[in-house]
Amino acid sequence: MSIHLYNIGKHFGATRALEPINLDIHEGELVGLLGPSGSGKTTLLRIIAGLENADRAREPGKILFGKCDVTNVHVRDRRIGFVFQHYALFRHMTVYDNVAFGLTVMPRKRRPSSSGIRSRVFRLLEMVKLEHLANRYPAQLSGGQQQRVSLARALAVEPDVLLLDEPFGALDAKVRQELRRWLRHLHDELNFTSVFVTHDQEEALELSDRVVVMSDGRIEQIDSPETLYRVPKNRFVFEFLGDVNHLEGRVQDGVLTCGDARLNVDLPNGHEELLLRPHEVRLAEAPSIESHLPVTITAISPVGAEVRVELQADWLAKPWLATVRHADFERLALCRGLRLYAHPRQWHRFKDKNSTAEIAARAA
């Protein structure tokens, strides 16, 4: 079931939570709503679900599921599954009763027989690998198990659309990773349309077919994770999608200077700010004709396949972050207090807040 939003806005009292926005989600797509807290992503999700009403503006907004206008359809008739941030399991019911709830409250005509309910609930519990815990109460389960119960409960009524609010927010890193993969597989297998909210860019990029980046009640960009990462539409998107190093200074005759640091750039004279991702910083023992950026290592942390190195210098307001491969780490014999030179592999520049990036690659 595809989802189309036209001119959907929301105010809470005098505060604007959502600017009037348009959004199209295709059938079978897994879309992530990504943004910092207060960006309106949860409000948007709740409006899609029908738990919140959009503003009744002069030009009223419209929500379509497929070709069906559901703007004024009550949440219980929208055929959605909603997974809440803290699961919202019925604490006085067993796991079995939680999952069966949606089936048992169906109107008598549509309700399956009790044996039908039983077999469907156990099929779902099997799918989330919890059939052995059917008689437990939610408080007896771990966070990850509760999350799986709440997914099974939402899927029991066979919704057309699955909506998830920060589904993995309260779980530890490892369980999170596992559940993410599991959800991705489930989505591919059952092929419903899903929208989920997250503030974790890694989660959004890993899980989504397309990501909607939001800030301050606006949609900043809607794109596939690759495009988003490679061609961010504006500075906010660029900065939100990963760690960013800043280099600020004056450009005079093609040379950007900042304290005792300098970098050859092909830019007109004036004040400039360049942005670099940690993997775009190369470390070497000597400066080059192109760049002279002396830095000191202040912290080293090996994280997975790479080593994260924190760099400090007089000319830097905020320390830089560089990621180094383990081979380079050993070759350069990096240690705290070591003085080195940073070389940008490439850098990004945004003329103003809303312009797209200008990327300059260097031979580094």
Added chain:
Amino acid sequence: MRRIGDAPAVRRVLIGAAVVLSALFLLLPLVAIFAQAFSQGVGVFWGNVSNTYTLHAIALTLGVALFTIPICLVFGVALAWLVTRFSFPGRRLLQTLIDIPFAVSPVVAGLIYLLLYGRNGWVGTWLDSYDIQLMFAWPGILMVTVFVTCPFVARELIPLMQAQGSREEEAAVTLGARGWTLFRRVTLPNIRWALLYGVILTNARAVGEFGAVSVVSGAIRGKTNTLPLHLEQLYQDYNTVGAFASASLLALIALLTLAAKASLEWRASRREAFI
């Protein structure tokens, strides 16, 4: 290692003080009531209790409590639901207004009702033209009792429902549950202990209410005399044993109520321990 404040001397002094105080102020009066009631033997006690007027007072008191409880229950649940599940202008004011019956002296409450609904009162004059009498009759007693006891259920529910939030109800709605099903299967199980506790408090107060009822009842023996009023009359008539016999009945109702509450709490804690 010993925890802070857990020195044996401190512990002994505190426990001793607690025991002495509760014996002096709680246990002793309770024993005294029963001792006085039975001071001239079971026969006299029984004579006092089975007296027509006493029996009528018991019936009236229990009858008023029987009507008060469901009224307060519905009112309390509706009010708690309104205050915790919706936001509207005046919500905070309403939450404060709930406490008025607690803040106002019951005698004042009785007087206000008398002024409003009495034969010469604003509403009373109009009602009188239809030959409806509220004051100095059981409806008046019921009205002031409801006024005095109505905050108990709401007061028990509001903090609990606020803490629980509406997420479970929202989840139930997304799964297709409708009004009554939603309340019966999701809301009610979550608030039932607080609800029962509120009912117990309401009952205790409804049975024991003196001030407000004494103003509006007129205390006509065999007609509008509730048990506390009856007790007071007997005492004024120097019938000490009779007064204490009635007092022992009230104390008995109180003890039963407390026992009910304790057993509820015990069951609730056992249930939680199980979960």
